[in-house]
Amino acid sequence: MTYLKNINPIKVFKIAVGTGLAIFIANISGLNYVSSAGMITLLSIQDTKKSTIKIAVKRLVAFVLAMLVSFMVFKTFGFGIIALISYLSVFVSICMAFGLNEGLSPCTVLVTHIMSEKNINFDIVKNEALLMLIGTSVGIILNMYMPRNLKHIREYQAKIENEIKNILNILVRFLNDESGRTSLEYDFLSLEKIIDSAISKSYIDKDNILSYDLKYFIDYMEMRKSQIMALRYIFEQGKAIKTRPEQARDIADLIYNLIPKLHESNNAMNALMDLYLVKEKMKNSDLPKTRVEFEDRAIIYSMVVNFEQFLEIKREFASNLTENEKNIFWNR
Numbered sequence: 001m002t003y004l005k006n007i008n009p010i011k012v013f014k015i016a017v018g019t020g021l022a023i024f025i026a027n028i029s030g031l032n033y034v035s036s037a038g039m040i041t042l043l044s045i046q047d048t049k050k051s052t053i054k055i056a057v058k059r060l061v062a063f064v065l066a067m068l069v070s071f072m073v074f075k076t077f078g079f080g081i082i083a084l085i086s087y088l089s090v091f092v093s094i095c096m097a098f099g100l101n102e103g104l105s106p107c108t109v110l111v112t113h114i115m116s117e118k119n120i121n122f123d124i125v126k127n128e129a130l131l132m133l134i135g136t137s138v139g140i141i142l143n144m145y146m147p148r149n150l151k152h153i154r155e156y157q158a159k160i161e162n163e164i165k166n167i168l169n170i171l172v173r174f175l176n177d178e179s180g181r182t183s184l185e186y187d188f189l190s191l192e193k194i195i196d197s198a199i200s201k202s203y204i205d206k207d208n209i210l211s212y213d214l215k216y217f218i219d220y221m222e223m224r225k226s227q228i229m230a231l232r233y234i235f236e237q238g239k240a241i242k243t244r245p246e247q248a249r250d251i252a253d254l255i256y257n258l259i260p261k262l263h264e265s266n267n268a269m270n271a272l273m274d275l276y277l278v279k280e281k282m283k284n285s286d287l288p289k290t291r292v293e294f295e296d297r298a299i300i301y302s303m304v305v306n307f308e309q310f311l312e313i314k315r316e317f318a319s320n321l322t323e324n325e326k327n328i329f330w331n332r
Helices: 002-006 009-028 035-044 049-077 081-098 101-117 122-142 150-176 188-206 215-238 246-261 269-283 291-319 323-330
Strands: none
Touching: 009 035, 009 122, 035 049, 035 101, 035 122, 049 081, 049 101, 049 122, 081 101, 101 122, 150 188, 150 215, 150 246, 188 215, 215 291, 215 323, 246 269, 246 291, 269 291
């Protein structure tokens, strides 16, 4: 049953129906070698809209070049094996040089039709051009429908933000717990896997939406991933604390007040200002009276520095957004 998970039923439907439809259109158009239109459609259906259009354009450019090369070769060497070898030597080199490899196979198939006809004239070239046009057009039209992951990406966002709030709540309880019973434990690896899955779906949607760029979601997920790395390090540092000096409660209060404000459109500027005040208060505090207090306050200050990095990551993300991106993705 695990093999069935690899089957994409929508793509299977597009390939099967698209291939048949292209052959049908080519047939009723009175073309020769109609099966080639179906094969071109099959090769044209990609995983995303942008890749489908990009490959279609490359194949059309490659087709024009293939016809020019084949015309010169067939006029020079006739329609035998020597001509085919000469054509491939030139055309493959052109495709490699200009990144048109996607057009190599279908265009060569069309050129073999000319070899079979042992003639190259306007009607034959028109036949091949229409086969290419029908095949690519059917592929593009069918691939204009793509199930979107946008709803799932938004669900991922909500889940990730809720998990970050849970992580911060654990940190608050730990810093406030003078008994030392609260442990700093969280399954960061599972959360990172969720983010990686969200990034993967964001890349797919980025290439399936032509009206605007969804790179925002990729940058957003990468930003959250960086923040979680910072929190993971803070947890590792916190495990060495033995007591709860006054500074620990100050940080706990700051984080506690931040949690309700943690959302996509918060640029973290206010939180950074509040953190600055806490750091100033820490600098003006009385000196530690014991070695244990000294060590714990040193760890807490290091945690504060890393929490500042946590906030700076979000501030930098927000500052790099354009006003248009904020209007599209924040004001929804």
